[in-house]
Amino acid sequence: MNTDASRYPHASKRTTLYARSGMVAASQHLAAQAGLDMLKKGGNAVDAAVATAACLTVVEPCSNGIGGDAFALVWMKDQLHGLNASGPAPMGISAAKLRAQGLTEMPVYGWTPVTVPGAPAAWAALSERFGRLPFDELLEPAIRYAEEGYAVSPTASKFWKKAFYEYEQAIEGEQYATWFKTFAPGGRPPEPGEIWASPGHADTLRRIARSQARDFYEGELADRIDAFSREHGGYLRKSDLAAFQPEWVTPISSRYRDCEVWELPPNGQGIVTLMSLNILKALGEPPDDPAAACHQRIEAMKLAFEDGLWAITDPAQMPEETVSHLLSEAWATEKAARIGEQALLPEMRSVPRGGTVYLATADGEGNMVSYIQSNYMEFGSGLVVPETGVGLHNRGHTFTLDEGHPNCLAPGKRTYHTIIPGFLSQDGQPIGPFGVMGAFMQPQGHLQVLLHTLEEGLNPQAALDAPRWRWEKDRQVLIEPEFPAELAEALRARGHELVVSEHAGLFGRGQIIWRDPKSGVLCGGTDPRTDGVLATW
Numbered sequence: 001m002n003t004d005a006s007r008y009p010h011a012s013k014r015t016t017l018y019a020r021s022g023m024v025a026a027s028q029h030l031a032a033q034a035g036l037d038m039l040k041k042g043g044n045a046v047d048a049a050v051a052t053a054a055c056l057t058v059v060e061p062c063s064n065g066i067g068g069d070a071f072a073l074v075w076m077k078d079q080l081h082g083l084n085a086s087g088p089a090p091m092g093i094s095a096a097k098l099r100a101q102g103l104t105e106m107p108v109y110g111w112t113p114v115t116v117p118g119a120p121a122a123w124a125a126l127s128e129r130f131g132r133l134p135f136d137e138l139l140e141p142a143i144r145y146a147e148e149g150y151a152v153s154p155t156a157s158k159f160w161k162k163a164f165y166e167y168e169q170a171i172e173g174e175q176y177a178t179w180f181k182t183f184a185p186g187g188r189p190p191e192p193g194e195i196w197a198s199p200g201h202a203d204t205l206r207r208i209a210r211s212q213a214r215d216f217y218e219g220e221l222a223d224r225i226d227a228f229s230r231e232h233g234g235y236l237r238k239s240d241l242a243a244f245q246p247e248w249v250t251p252i253s254s255r256y257r258d259c260e261v262w263e264l265p266p267n268g269q270g271i272v273t274l275m276s277l278n279i280l281k282a283l284g285e286p287p288d289d290p291a292a293a294c295h296q297r298i299e300a301m302k303l304a305f306e307d308g309l310w311a312i313t314d315p316a317q318m319p320e321e322t323v324s325h326l327l328s329e330a331w332a333t334e335k336a337a338r339i340g341e342q343a344l345l346p347e348m349r350s351v352p353r354g355g356t357v358y359l360a361t362a363d364g365e366g367n368m369v370s371y372i373q374s375n376y377m378e379f380g381s382g383l384v385v386p387e388t389g390v391g392l393h394n395r396g397h398t399f400t401l402d403e404g405h406p407n408c409l410a411p412g413k414r415t416y417h418t419i420i421p422g423f424l425s426q427d428g429q430p431i432g433p434f435g436v437m438g439a440f441m442q443p444q445g446h447l448q449v450l451l452h453t454l455e456e457g458l459n460p461q462a463a464l465d466a467p468r469w470r471w472e473k474d475r476q477v478l479i480e481p482e483f484p485a486e487l488a489e490a491l492r493a494r495g496h497e498l499v500v501s502e503h504a505g506l507f508g509r510g511q512i513i514w515r516d517p518k519s520g521v522l523c524g525g526t527d528p529r530t531d532g533v534l535a536t537w
Contacts, residue, residue, distance in 0.1 A: 016461040016523050019536035021364040023522045024048050025511035027063070027357050027437075028153055029533040031055035034141035036535035038133060039363055046074060046130040047138055048361040049369040050123045054142040056357045057119070058201060059150055061183065062160040062378050063437070064357040066204060066216075067385075067392040069115075070122035070373035071264055073251060073423045075366070075430045076130050080423060082264045083125060085246035086395070087116025088314070088412045090235040095401045095409040106397045106409065109171050109382040111234030113396035115415065116244045117216075119373050124213035125246045130367075136209035143205045146389065149197030153531040157192040159505060163378035164189040171382045175232040178384040179391065201389025217241040221388060228385050251423070254278055254327060257454050259431065262423040263446075265323055266312045270420035272443035275304035275326055275335075277450070282329070282336035286455060291490030294469070296339060297451065298496065301444055301471055302346040303335040308443075313407040314414040343475045343495035356419050356437035360513045362522050364537075368513065370421035370433030377439075422446050424453075429517040436527075438508030441470050445508040453512075460512035460525030468507040472499075480507055504529040 017023075022045075024035035035052035039045075049072070057065045072083040098112065106113050127135045152160070164184055167176070182198060183189065190196045207215040215221045218241070226238040253262045254274040261277060263270025279300035280286070286293045311322055325331055338344060356374035380393040398416045399409035407416045418439045424431040436445025445468065452463035467483040478501045479488060488498050501507075509530040514523050526532035 016459040016525055017534045017536055019522045020520065022048070022537040023362045023513050023524050024052055024359070024535040025361075025513055025524050025526050025532065026052050026056065026359040027509055027511070027527070027530040027532045028056060028059045028156065029531060030059045030145060030150060031359070032533045032535040035359070035361055036537055037141065038138060039537055041133060043133040044131070044365065045361040045363040045367040045369045046076070046126050047133045048363070049359060049371045050127050050131065051138040051141060052359050052361065053119070053371055053373055054123060054139045054205065055145065056359070056373070058142050058146045058198065059153070060156050060357055061391065062156055062163055063375070064373045065375045065380065065391040065393070066120060066201070066208070067117045067380065067390045068373055068375040069118040069393065069395055069417065069419065070371070071268055071417075071419055071421055072122065072126060072372075073262060073264065073370040073421045073433065074126070074130060075368040075423065080251050080262060080425070082249040082251040083122060083246055084249050084264060084268070085118035085122030085125065086267060086414050086417050087118040087244055088414045089115050089396055089399070089409060090237060090240045091411045092237065093235040093409065094411055095403060098409070099401055103401060105401060106399050108377065108394060108397055110175070111229060111232060111236070111381070111383065113394040114234065114236050114381050114383065114392045115396045116236070116240050117393060118244065118246055120208050120213040120216045121244060121246045122373070123208070128212065135212055139205050139209040143202050143209070146198045146202035146205060149195040151193050152190045152196050154192040155531045157190060159378060160189040167379070167382055176382050178386045179379065179382050182384045182389060182391075183379065198389040200387045204388045204390055217244060221390070224388055225385050225390070228383075252323060252327065256281065256450070258426060259454060260425045261450060262425065263420055266315050266318060267414045268417045268420050269308060269312055269440075269443055270422065270446075271312065271323065271326060272304045272308040273420070273422070273446040275308060275332070276300040276443065276447050278327065278329070278332035279303060279335045279339075282332040283339065291487055291494070294487060295343070295491060295494050295496070297447060298469065298471055298477060299339045299344060301447060302344065303338065304443070305471070306346045309416070311406060312416045317410070317413060318406065341494060345474055356439065356442075358421070358435035358437040358509070358511055360433035360435065360511045360524070362432065362513045362515060364520070366430065366515070366520065368430055368433050368515065370423050370435055372419045372421045372435055372437065374419045374437070376418070418442060420446065424450075426517070430515060432512070432514040434510065434512045436508040436510035438506070441506065441508040444470055445510055449510060449512065460514055460523055462525070464510050464512060464525045464527045470507055478506060480504070
């Protein structure tokens with residue numbers, strides 16, 4: 001792979017930026033700057049990632065929060081490390097219990113889909129193992145913005161409003177009152193440029209900073225979460241929080257062209273990206289015709305989801321051979337044989353939607369972080385623990401109540417998880433982190449930006465700018481308004497049911513940082529579908 005971005009074809013709305021001493025790519029400028037400040041203080045890429053992640057819970061609360069989960073891929077000391085900080089279902093809940101209450105599927109809002117939040121533990125684990133600066137220093141920017149307030153950015157305001165109007169229609173009752181009080185003061189969401197602050201959020205971050213996050217799981221914050229849950233018939237308890245520890249895992253990969261594409265193993269869905277790449281490899285050299293190539297990519301993604309959505313769940317409850325089988329040449333060859341000239345109808349019929357933040361960091365020493373965290377579905381469950389600013393996620397919504405399904409809800413079980421960080425390497429050397437947030441769009445976004453890079457040779461910014469497609473269900477594929485009309489018509493002729501969507505949030509928002517192994521120069525891009533920025537040094 002040629003990492004000299006100056007040699008790539010340019011087709012982007014914005015210019016790819018270069019830096020040597022450090023780079024932070026995030027979906028909100030204040031958060032990116034917070035990470036860069038840590039690099040300038042002598043911190044490394046991990047310090048920058050933690051500071052940026054904590055800050056994003058304040059400046060982009062419509063997509064993530066303290067009460068969500070997190071995953072990370074960390075290149076440090078010539079090795080790639082994986083962190084899974086997704087929390088399990090409470091020990092007091094079960095599919096049988098919910099079915100006895102008359103439920104046939106997991107609800108979206110309220111206490112039932114709330115699982116143990118993993119984000120605070122992820123920050124502490126990353127800092128403890130790889131960080132250079134004191135942990136409490138990393139959270140200072142986030143605390144300051146929460147306490148003093150900041151001007152809300154345009155894209156965040158748009159998604160904030162969308163969530164507010166949805167919540168107005170979907171949730172009611174005393175347990176949701178704190179959400180409206182916290183995120184819609186005065187009875188409405190903030191406008192772009194309007195100052196928003198959350199003193200409770202600031203206090204919570206201080207407690208997390210002082211205790212290396214243990215207060216959230218074992219201290220007063222845990223007591224408040226427990227009490228709020230008991231008050232409204234929830235299942236989450238302090239004992240569930242206290243038992244949680246993030247897990248360091250071995251990343252998985254597939255070779256494509258002359259690069260290794262890295263993802264985290266299940267319970268994340270990163271394997272779906274690798275499966276789709278393997279199917280494309282099994283098809284042989286990609287066709288020169290853009291329509292034929294795009295057709296194959298869509299079909300490969302459908303087939304990867306077909307098995308992925310069935311098999312992926314808590315790895316402790318998956319057969320040992322599942323991952324190796326799904327990444328095997330035999331599996332890819334079998335799937336590739338089903339791809340013909342016309343769009344196929346997959347055996348599973350649709351994918352849900354949601355919301356997340358992704359960030360990437362790199363320092364001047366060659367360390368790099370691919371990091372993602374989420375509350376799922378904008379603000380998550382609609383629950384905010386009183387006086388804490390902690391909005392709890394609804395990650396358990398992805399569980400099924402079908403006892404015959406591998407991802408059936410069970411006590412202490414981790415669900416199929418949508419948020420995935422990606423990483424690229426070549427010949428044992430890091431190229432860098434990449435990611436595209438957006439629930440089940442994420443493997444689709446990963447596939448598209450990777451192929452724009454590895455097949456079309458686009459620079460990071462152009463790879464992110466390129467119009468995207470999103471397989472939705474059956475033969476239906478959403479496309480952005482900028483999607484080439486001639487290509488769209490050719491895909492329709494192949495049986496794809498294309499629908500133009502103006503909703504940019506459906507197509508994900510990504511970040512990329514590539515590093516030239518010879519010079520160490522960094523080049524990066526940030527998605528035009530968000531308020532993203534590259535903070536460079």
